[in-house]
Amino acid sequence: MNNSGRTSPFAPHEWMIAWRYLRARKSEGGVSVMTWISLIGIALAVFALIATLAVRSGFRTDFTATILGANAHVSVYRPPFEDADGRIVRTFDNYDDIAQRLLQIEGVNRVAPIVKGQVMATANGRNNGVEVYGETLADLQNLPLIAKPERQIGKLENFDKGVAIGTGVARELGLSVGDKITLISPDGLQTAFGTSPRINAYDVVYIFEVGRYDIDRTRLYMPLSDAQIFFNREGVVDEFEIMVDDPDNVQQLDPLLLAASDSHSATWTWKNASGGFLRALQMEDNVMFILMSILVLVASMNIVSGLIMLVKNKGRDIGILRTMGLSEGSIMRIFFICGSSIGVIGTIAGVILGCLFVIYIDPIFNVINGLMGGGVWDPSQRLLSQLPAELNLRDVMKAVCLSLGLSFIITIFPARRAAKMNPVEALRYE
Template identity: 65%
Template sequence: MIAWRYLRARRAEGGVSVMTWISLIGIALAVFALIATLAVRAGFRAEFVDTILGANAHVTIYNSADVNPNGQLDRAISNYTTMAENIAKVPGVTRAAPLIKGQIMATANGRNAGIEVFGITAQDLAAVPRIAHPDKSWGDFVDFDKGVAIGSGVAQELGLRVGDQIKLISPEGVKTAFGTSPRVKSYEVTYVFTAGRYDIDRTRLYMPFAEAQSYFNREGTADEIEVMTADPDKVDALVPDLLKAAGGRAMAWTWRDANGSFLEALTVEDNVMFVILSILVLIASMNIVSGLIMLVKNKGRDIGILRTMGLTEGAVLRVFFICGAFTGLIGTAAGVILGCLFAIWIDPIFSVVNYLSGGGVWDPSIRGIYHLPAKLQLHDVLSSIFLSLGLSFGVTIFPARRAARMNPVEALRYE
């Protein structure tokens, strides 16, 4: 009751000082920044990993290099059908598909672009979620066997639409008595997709498996086996079984191997940002000390009278602890609300920021994905709440103890 009376008192009556209001606002903004940062971090990681797993193999199985009769290193998989069937039987594997891969030059409308070709059957491509069911698409996926499917970035770069012709040029073409001549062939664009990753949409082209074998001189062979698993996070545990099912020359390359350094960099950045923003919360909480010390000084006469009437030190400590803790509690609650609202409405907020800045705030060619995502996670919100309340309650103890230990005689000497 006494603490509530002090909190409601006006400044002229020696109530809550301006410093306390500053600390409340500071805590709210610090908690808001912490929750917003954690939500954006979680959203970015989730979107990045989802685009990796949604358009790429969880595990790639390929053969180690062997010297063929011509003295050349050969990694071709001749028994790809049997190998894919054996791999598909491994518990935890959802799909195993033979692939043909190659890098070529594409040209159309007087423009050129380097692209990566994936030769795959229509049935296997239909099981790739970010390609068969992308964010945006043009054309009909069922027409894939009649031509090629390209990313929206390739289509934009070359000025292509569904139904147009794209010319592919491979340096490894027809072998003649005078050497190897480049192979040039035109295909109809039957499907355009936006997978959600700039590097995929900008460089990738899918071609029917049999046509890719013919185009790249891979008749009767495959370059690798694309493996999808039920739980990509546990893919490392499946590698020994996959290699055993694939055969003696098989080697594995997981999605973690391909993106491990980037994910590690994200983890380090996440930890650093959490520490920095925690320091901001601490700085905001320290303002409670200033406000509470001023409140204790203004209420010295009251403390002396209450102690003389028999109020214990513990009761006085609780009075001023409640005053400081209430500031931290209200500031934390306001920060949590603001942070959650920011994460929920991040798309319109970012659109306004992008509009006011004239556009180009988010460059997908640098960041890989097309928008700034945010993902609210319960443990992130709870960690922010516990951190803010813990710091707020902790710094309140010192001035509250000082008030409790005040000598009533000294407090009333000059009254």
């Protein structure tokens, strides 16, 4: 107590009284059941918020990683144009020189001249459409998710002796390393009777799984020289597959990339290809956070209900404490401590539960998948091989700040009501 006779804020006796009220049974004028309901509600709401944010963050990270790890950060290509001889040109003929100039740009760490095409693949009486990427072994070894995938069969060093396919292609066609895959292209040999389809068979020397269904299901890599022959691109390539040090700011390199190629070139970045999806994912993140915030708010409202009941049951005690000299501020702090303690304890419990869920999400999900008989996670619909989750300190702090902020704010109102209670009225009928 200070010299003016007023107690210092949050004095030990205020904590002691608040703690007694929180522990009191209903028969003693307490609301212990309501306290537990409020605490459990806050804990579950914070747990749900952290788990949701972690899964959303995992989705975003995994999708971005697979986009950047198995695809070009930016592609340099040629839109169709008419040359001096009146021919329609779509390809690059001096691609080695252009590749060297592109690689000299600061911030560019990989340049791969490639030939692309879509063909029909067949094996074991089955058919499947595939997207063919023709590039050299050296360039393919510098493609992160292909050189070091989640799972692989065979050796990438044997790439010059055949083709590399995704696990989805292998599964659809019943292929393994050492088998042959037949590719059928409608743009084949020019004959007197028109264009005949080109049909070639190749050995499967490498099977990869990057963890993204649309890549594993359709992607086939072929040596550049073979692809040039198969797609009638002798001596030319379709585009340059480029990777940079800072994919988020890849647009800043556009002028340099165009200057290093030629005046008829254009660029297409990973954000052009996937930017709409990433923006939709960000919007979904914001919507999910708002919905989960409402859940935390509803759980926090239980604290208000419990405190209102506590204030009503402890009216006589409030009157006695006021007549003993406790100020309105002291009474308010006592009940503020009661409500905020529930919020703090519930938040801590929710953070622990949420973090444990994210850390052990794989075994937890395996148990759920087993109980449901399997098939809960379908990679063909989710595009990822497993449920991703990423524990992010920023997301945890957002959940903690939201929960504590709401708990503290809504506790003020019933605490003020207790502080404004007239001690005479509180003791009149006692």
